[in-house]
Amino acid sequence: MIKLTINGQTQDVDVAGDTPLLWVLRDTLGLTGTKYGCGKALCGACTVHIDGAPTRACITPVESVAGKSITTIEGLSSNRSHPVQQAWIELDVPQCGYCQSGQIMSAAALLEKNPQPSDADIDSAMAGNICRCGTYPRIRKAIHRAAELRTTSKGSG
Amino acid sequence: MSKYLQANDDLPVTGGDWSRRGFLKTAAATAGGLVIGMYLPACSKPENAKSAGPAKQVTANAWLRIGTDGSITVLCDRSEMGQGVYTALPTLIAEELGVAPSTIKVEFAPPGKEYVNALLGGQVTGGSTSVRDAWEKLRMAGAEARTRLIAAAAKDWGAPPQSCSVADGYVVFTSRRKSFGELAEAAAALPKPENVQLKTRNEWQHIGKPQQRLDTPAKVDGSAQFGIDVRLPGMVYAALAQPPELGASVKSFNADAAQSMAGVRKVLQTASGVAVVADSWWQARQARDALKIEWTPGANAKLTNASIAAGLKSAASGKGKEVRKDGDVDSALKSGRRFEQTYELPLLAHATLEPQNCTVEFRDDGCHVYVPTQVQQIAQNAAAQAAGLPPEKVFVHTTFLGGGFGRRLEADFIPAAVECAKALNKPVKVLWTREDDMTHDKYRPPARNTLTGSFDANGKLNAVRIHLVAPSITSRWFPAAVANGAVDPFAVEAAHNFPYDVPNVYVDYLQHEIGIDVGYWRSVSHALNCFTVESFMDELAYEAKQDPYEFRRGMLDKQARWQMVVDTAARKAGWGRAPSGHFQGIAAMSGYDTYLAQVAEVSVDAGKLKVHRIVCAIDCGYRVNPNIVEQQAEGSIIFGLTAALFSEINIANGRVQEQNFDDYRMLRINESPQIEVYVVDSTEKPGGMGEPATALVAPAVCNAIYAATRKRIRSLPIAKQGFTV
Numbered sequence: 001m002i003k004l005t006i007n008g009q010t011q012d013v014d015v016a017g018d019t020p021l022l023w024v025l026r027d028t029l030g031l032t033g034t035k036y037g038c039g040k041a042l043c044g045a046c047t048v049h050i051d052g053a054p055t056r057a058c059i060t061p062v063e064s065v066a067g068k069s070i071t072t073i074e075g076l077s078s079n080r081s082h083p084v085q086q087a088w089i090e091l092d093v094p095q096c097g098y099c100q101s102g103q104i105m106s107a108a109a110l111l112e113k114n115p116q117p118s119d120a121d122i123d124s125a126m127a128g129n130i131c132r133c134g135t136y137p138r139i140r141k142a143i144h145r146a147a148e149l150r151t152t153s154k155g156s157g
Numbered sequence: 158m159s160k161y162l163q164a165n166d167d168l169p170v171t172g173g174d175w176s177r178r179g180f181l182k183t184a185a186a187t188a189g190g191l192v193i194g195m196y197l198p199a200c201s202k203p204e205n206a207k208s209a210g211p212a213k214q215v216t217a218n219a220w221l222r223i224g225t226d227g228s229i230t231v232l233c234d235r236s237e238m239g240q241g242v243y244t245a246l247p248t249l250i251a252e253e254l255g256v257a258p259s260t261i262k263v264e265f266a267p268p269g270k271e272y273v274n275a276l277l278g279g280q281v282t283g284g285s286t287s288v289r290d291a292w293e294k295l296r297m298a299g300a301e302a303r304t305r306l307i308a309a310a311a312k313d314w315g316a317p318p319q320s321c322s323v324a325d326g327y328v329v330f331t332s333r334r335k336s337f338g339e340l341a342e343a344a345a346a347l348p349k350p351e352n353v354q355l356k357t358r359n360e361w362q363h364i365g366k367p368q369q370r371l372d373t374p375a376k377v378d379g380s381a382q383f384g385i386d387v388r389l390p391g392m393v394y395a396a397l398a399q400p401p402e403l404g405a406s407v408k409s410f411n412a413d414a415a416q417s418m419a420g421v422r423k424v425l426q427t428a429s430g431v432a433v434v435a436d437s438w439w440q441a442r443q444a445r446d447a448l449k450i451e452w453t454p455g456a457n458a459k460l461t462n463a464s465i466a467a468g469l470k471s472a473a474s475g476k477g478k479e480v481r482k483d484g485d486v487d488s489a490l491k492s493g494r495r496f497e498q499t500y501e502l503p504l505l506a507h508a509t510l511e512p513q514n515c516t517v518e519f520r521d522d523g524c525h526v527y528v529p530t531q532v533q534q535i536a537q538n539a540a541a542q543a544a545g546l547p548p549e550k551v552f553v554h555t556t557f558l559g560g561g562f563g564r565r566l567e568a569d570f571i572p573a574a575v576e577c578a579k580a581l582n583k584p585v586k587v588l589w590t591r592e593d594d595m596t597h598d599k600y601r602p603p604a605r606n607t608l609t610g611s612f613d614a615n616g617k618l619n620a621v622r623i624h625l626v627a628p629s630i631t632s633r634w635f636p637a638a639v640a641n642g643a644v645d646p647f648a649v650e651a652a653h654n655f656p657y658d659v660p661n662v663y664v665d666y667l668q669h670e671i672g673i674d675v676g677y678w679r680s681v682s683h684a685l686n687c688f689t690v691e692s693f694m695d696e697l698a699y700e701a702k703q704d705p706y707e708f709r710r711g712m713l714d715k716q717a718r719w720q721m722v723v724d725t726a727a728r729k730a731g732w733g734r735a736p737s738g739h740f741q742g743i744a745a746m747s748g749y750d751t752y753l754a755q756v757a758e759v760s761v762d763a764g765k766l767k768v769h770r771i772v773c774a775i776d777c778g779y780r781v782n783p784n785i786v787e788q789q790a791e792g793s794i795i796f797g798l799t800a801a802l803f804s805e806i807n808i809a810n811g812r813v814q815e816q817n818f819d820d821y822r823m824l825r826i827n828e829s830p831q832i833e834v835y836v837v838d839s840t841e842k843p844g845g846m847g848e849p850a851t852a853l854v855a856p857a858v859c860n861a862i863y864a865a866t867r868k869r870i871r872s873l874p875i876a877k878q879g880f881t882v
Contacts, residue, residue: 015437016419019439023438027437027438030388031379032386033379034379035385035510036385037510037511038591038817039590039591039817040591040817040818040819043510043818072379073378074378074379076378077378080374080378089374089377093373093377094239094370094373094376095239095240095241095789095792096237096238096509096510096511096557096560096561097375097376097381098383098510098511098559098560099510100376100377104377122826126826126827127825127826127827129826130510130823130825131510131795131826132508132509132510132560132562132823133239133792133796134791134792134793134795134796134829135788135792136824136826136829137832138791140826
């Protein structure tokens with residue numbers, strides 16, 4: 001049994017310790033928002049947060065994250081209220097949508113670390129996330145917009 | 158929610174049987190709070206269900222159900238793969254019903270004759286046809302439903318129908334109103350109305366406005382259901398070993414090691430390879446890698462890129478089928494100053510980000526197939542054949558598609574799931590690895606096209622001959638469409654409609670098969686032939702010592718829509734006024750009833766290419782949703798640029814060499830140029846937008862590279878032509 005804390009809830013999973021976290025999330029726990037794209041940390045579709053850091057779940061052995069705080073797209077907010085999700089909706093970023101959980105998790109981690117990223121900061125933080133539909137122009141705009149939304153919501157709150 | 162879903166269970170036409178009570182219960186038990194994302198077929202939101210009471214769903218027509226609670230459900234008969242049909246098609250119906258698209262619940266339609274795409278002859282999402290096919294059909298469906306609802310209310314009130322109107326889900330007459338929900342059953346019982354009037358353009362409230370996409374909310378919180386996300390009670394998972402050499406087959410295999418691995422339930426030979434079924438996909442995949450398989454080589458055992466290229470070259474000396482003949486090209490070419498060039502394009506993979514997958518369960522009523530597909534009827538037939546059942550016993554449930562680009566016009570990922578589910582008597586999800594997907598695609602055809610032009614004594618272009626040499630996708634996949642020697646229409650796009658005013662034009666297509674299957678790839682032969690024709694036009698401009706824009710523009714006097722886009726692109730890009738060190742290239746094309754021009758702006762510094770900016774002008778007729786038109790242009794440009802810069806599938810001994818995104822490179826955000834899209838206002842019928850902008854990128858960029866370096870690229874990708882990208 002491996003004890004995992006996912007989206008604030010602690011649970012035990014009975015899987016081999018070297019199983020990639022991605023498959024534990026998707027197949028064992030039914031958290032299918034995190035996607036499989038490459039299995040080699042090349043595309044970013046499986047990005048989750050481990051203690052706040054963007055991490056590729058497809059190459060992360062589940063035993064290595066026992067006791068750490070894991071956040072998936074399902075746990076980013078309960079109602080799409082995270083500024084990144086709000087900005088994504090406002091600018092209609094997704095097309096097929098398959099990569100977007102990973103894009104959003106990378107963007108959310110970026111903004112935690114760097115609340116006002118430049119285009120160059122965005123390029124460097126998001127270069128690991130492939131979007132085959134080519135939503136990059138909107139991703140860039142939406143990250144800037146999310147940065148604004150964070151400021152606004154903090155200012156008013 | 159569950160009541161709402163149960164109500165759907167009784168319907169004769171349903172898009173998804175995801176609402177089975179057993180499934181609901183089990184999914185709820187195993188998945189806790191995530192259950193909404195698990196069973197809703199799409200992004201329908203709980204808040205959309207207007208009433209808590211049990212609502213009866215009344216079928217208004219093939220695309221529309223009205224609940225007695227006033228809920229409106231549209232059955233979307235095209236697959237959503239990013240191109241926006243999930244929003245655009247319901248908008249057409251919503252407009253005529255006088256309701257906001259955002260209040261509509263959308264489900265994917267099952268296979269059905271009523272859903273055949275009139276432009277393609279089957280229930281197919283492809284060819285950038287969805288809006289073009291639906292444009293009148295779905296507005297009529299909405300208008301007919303509105304006419305019936307009004308008739309039902311008018312009858313009830315004894316009011317003249319022409320004095321009644323609809324607003325926000327109600328029929329209104331003076332101060333009276335009745336909801337669509339109250340009227341739904343009476344409306345359905347009325348005879349088919351004779352006089353159905355579509356709204357006029359000035360009455361439109363939703364069509365033509367930049368509506369937000371209806372699928373966005375579910376795509377930002379992880380709840381959108383792709384094929385890979387399907388979970389059925391008791392489901393097990395399969396990984397598939399397919400022959401590394403395309404066309405090889407299983408000779409024998411030893412599964413002893415695999416069988417003994419944790420979680421493995423069964424190893425079985427399928428028509429396409431050897432499947433390992435296990436409790437989790439990771440277990441199945443690991444056990445698959447422990448299989449020892451001996452393969453029988455097939456016809457492609459010695460196939461290489463070089464042999465394919467040599468085959469095309471040798472075939473090219475032959476004559477193809479005539480596609481177009483204006484004037485007398487042969488005579489003109491003899492008398493004029495002649496110029497000839499050959500262009501080559503490589504095999505390409507689709508690389509949808511969601512790898513191919515399919516989930517199948519046999520139930521008492523038949524075989525249920527959950528699949529991200531662009532071809533519901535073909536999927537149904539493929540599963541029926543594998544199941545040994547008649548097609549009507551196969552129920553296809555379409556999920557969201559994690560990219561399509563033509564890859565999911567194929568059905569090769571379906572039979573193994575059927576075979577496994579049958580053998581295990583359990584629901585089985587077959588999922589390909591990225592490497593499986595990359596090495597077992599139906600690749601975009603390679604091509605070798607030779608173009609010849611000549612200038613008359615006054616230096617005017619007087620002849621163009623376009624000789625296209627490539628394999629035919631259609632002759633494999635839709636042979637009936639090219640019966641009796643007909644030319645594959647999907648091989649000659651962007652060549653047969655050569656727009657420039659040249660007195661002598663000849664186009665022929667020589668079909669040359671290469672031994673492996675080729676498939677439809679976003680924009681299909683437009684991408685092959687636009688590169689060829691627009692590169693050649695650029696070469697001719699330099700031969701004629703003319704500006705490439707002026708040269709084209711001088712031969713478009715009779716082509717108003719071409720003129721408009723070429724002029725718009727040039728003007729918006731600041732043609733001829735690029736910043737210092739930057740160079741421009743232009744390309745134009747018409748396809749899918751859409752007209753486009755692009756100007757690329759590049760710099761080349763010591764062999765290092767940078768694409769700075771792409772300006773795209775579009776006339777796609779009337780825009781149902783300008784927001785999605787722009788999205789598609791942006792995305793298509795990045796798709797086309799990825800291919801132009803990097804993409805090539807290499808084959809050695811019949812094996813595809815590229816495996817994953819480290820050797821089949823994708824453009825990333827830091828490499829993405831500034832993209833500007835300008836859409837010309839138009840009242841023409843809508844044109845397609847899912848694909849065409851893809852095809853102009855390669856010629857626009859290569860023409861800009863020529864402007865920068867005087868090096869002409871006649872073979873793609875650019876990365877193989879001595880540039881660092």
